[in-house]
Amino acid sequence: MRLSIIIVIFNGEKHINKTIKSILNQNYKDFELIIIDGGSTDNTIEIIKRLNSPMIRWISEPDKGISDAFNKGIKLATGDYINFQGDGDGFINSNSISDLFTNLDLKERPIVCGNIQRIDIKGNLLYKTKINKRFNKKSLLFKMSLPHQGLFIPKEFFAKHGEFDLNNKYCMDYELLLRAFHDFPKVITKDLVVSNWRADGLGEGKTLEILKEYHKIKLKNKVASKPSLVVIHIYSIFKYYLKSFFKNF
Numbered sequence: 001m002r003l004s005i006i007i008v009i010f011n012g013e014k015h016i017n018k019t020i021k022s023i024l025n026q027n028y029k030d031f032e033l034i035i036i037d038g039g040s041t042d043n044t045i046e047i048i049k050r051l052n053s054p055m056i057r058w059i060s061e062p063d064k065g066i067s068d069a070f071n072k073g074i075k076l077a078t079g080d081y082i083n084f085q086g087d088g089d090g091f092i093n094s095n096s097i098s099d100l101f102t103n104l105d106l107k108e109r110p111i112v113c114g115n116i117q118r119i120d121i122k123g124n125l126l127y128k129t130k131i132n133k134r135f136n137k138k139s140l141l142f143k144m145s146l147p148h149q150g151l152f153i154p155k156e157f158f159a160k161h162g163e164f165d166l167n168n169k170y171c172m173d174y175e176l177l178l179r180a181f182h183d184f185p186k187v188i189t190k191d192l193v194v195s196n197w198r199a200d201g202l203g204e205g206k207t208l209e210i211l212k213e214y215h216k217i218k219l220k221n222k223v224a225s226k227p228s229l230v231v232i233h234i235y236s237i238f239k240y241y242l243k244s245f246f247k248n249f
Contacts, residue, residue: 001106003031003097003152004079008069010038012087015198017047022090022196024053028097031055034076036069038062067164067172074158081112081152084173088198089149092117096194100152109154110186114194116147121200128193135187141224141232143214144174146187149195157185168217170210175217182223211236 005023009016023033035048035058048058057076063069070084091097100114113135118126129147132139139145151173161180164172177184215233219226 001030001081001101002079003028004034004073004077004082004155005031005085006034006036006070006073006077006082007085007087008036008038008066008073009040009044009087011040011042011044013040013043013047015088016044017051019085019087019090020048020051020056022092023085024051024055025094026091026097027094028101031097032057032077032079034058034073036063036073038069064166065169067166067168070172071163074155074163077155079155080106080109081154082158083149083152085149085195086198086201088121088200089196091195092193099192100150100190100194104188108186109156110188111146111154111157112152112188112190113146114150114190114192116150116195116197117193118197118199121198126199131189131191133189133191135189137181137184137187140174140177140181141218141229142236144171144177146177146189147195147197148173149197150193154185168213170206171213171217174214175221178217178221178223181221207240208237211240 007019020033033056035056037044037058037060039060039062045060048056059072063072074082100112104112113131115129115131117128120126131145131147157180161176165175168175211233214236215229218229
């Protein structure tokens with residue numbers, strides 16, 4: 001089973017070397033690494049060139065945002081499954097992919113997902129996700145319940161449901177899954193931590209903006225009745241403020 005790992009990046013010289021090496025050092029070797037750079041002006045490209053791996057393909061040019069960069073990666077991908085990593089994310093050890101894909105029945109081309117760990121800018125652990133062994137798509141009504149960096153999507157999914165929407169600033173991965181909500185594929189989850197998620201990305205400190213975009217894309221894809229989605233949105237905002245209150249208490 002060939003995999004395509006896609007990194008989108010812009011001026012990521014601080015972390016890109018470590019991220020790339022976490023991928024190249026995987027003992028699962030049937031993969032390609034595609035790097036989509038948005039026209040970096042720092043040393044990002046020099047670092048990529050210096051690694052000089054035949055497993056890496058890369059382009060560097062201006063883009064229209066993260067969704068556009070993701071879509072460029074999809075067009076270049078030749079793998080059966082696609083995974084997206086951000087600058088500063090990356091796999092936690094050399095066994096991450098092999099452990100995730102061991103003993104899986106992939107005949108029906110299911111989505112495959114493992115857990116991730118949230119780390120701060122210094123690499124310290126903040127928390128780990130815990131996905132349900134038996135995934136229920138209704139969990140997507142509340143949040144992105146299949147963590148992005150641990151998510152491997154079959155390439156056929158994009159052919160059927162389309163690419164990432166350039167109108168979404170924060171939640172393009174979530175919207176793509178919601179687009180498939182009424183005809184959702186089989187999902188295989190494993191209770192193991194696969195990847196890091198570094199806590200200084202585009203959405204850091206933008207929780208209310210993210211919740212607003214959540215609500216917009218859920219309404220757009222009609223994943224539930226409008227009254228139900230309004231209640232979920234109000235609940236999510238209330239939960240955010242409650243958590244903020246006790247955090248600052």
